[in-house]
Amino acid sequence: MEIVFIILIAVLYAAGIFMLLRRSMVKLLVGITLLGNGANLLIFLLGNITKGKPPVIDSAAKLFTDIYADPVPQALILTAIVIGFGIQSFAIVLLKRVYVLVNSDDLDDLNTPEEEDI
Template identity: 70%
Template sequence: MELLLLILIGILYATGIFMMLRRSMVKLLIGLILLGNGANMLIFLLGGITRGKPPIIGETDKVLTGVYADPVPQSLILTAIVISFGLQAFAIVLLKRVHALIQTDDLNDLNTPDTSI
């Protein structure tokens, strides 16, 4: 299972970096999304995949006993998902505004000064 996840993470990273190196703003955003998903899966994989009970200490127990799922990687991934959703929403609105102003999604057109104004 871990090997399959490692291969998937590698594919997500490679595809995300490839898309970010393209000249289109939309492809840049898609690459950023893929890179974020790859990072979330990497955090999940490094946290360890264990099937166990939830980490709740009973009333009579003093410590956790047995196999339990670690909640820290899950909470980190949940926080990263919320932050990346906000970043994606902002980037989509920004891309829409830039497209409305320059009428293209080519990143090279942002560097050239417009002399027609």
């Protein structure tokens, strides 16, 4: 199962970097989203996936005799998903406003000064 996650992480990173190298603002945002999802999967994979075990340990236990799920990677990923959603929402609104002002989706059109339009 871990090899599937490794391949999926590699595909997400490759697709994200490919999309970042495009000239479109929308493709840039999609690339950032893919990289964020790849990073979330990487944290999940490094957190030692444990099936069917709760992330709670009995307080009376002095020695861990059973496998338990680590709750820290799960909490980090949940936080990253919420923060990523907020950033994506803000970026979509910002990209829409830029498109209305510039009338183009090309990133090179943002760098041209106003005097060149004469």
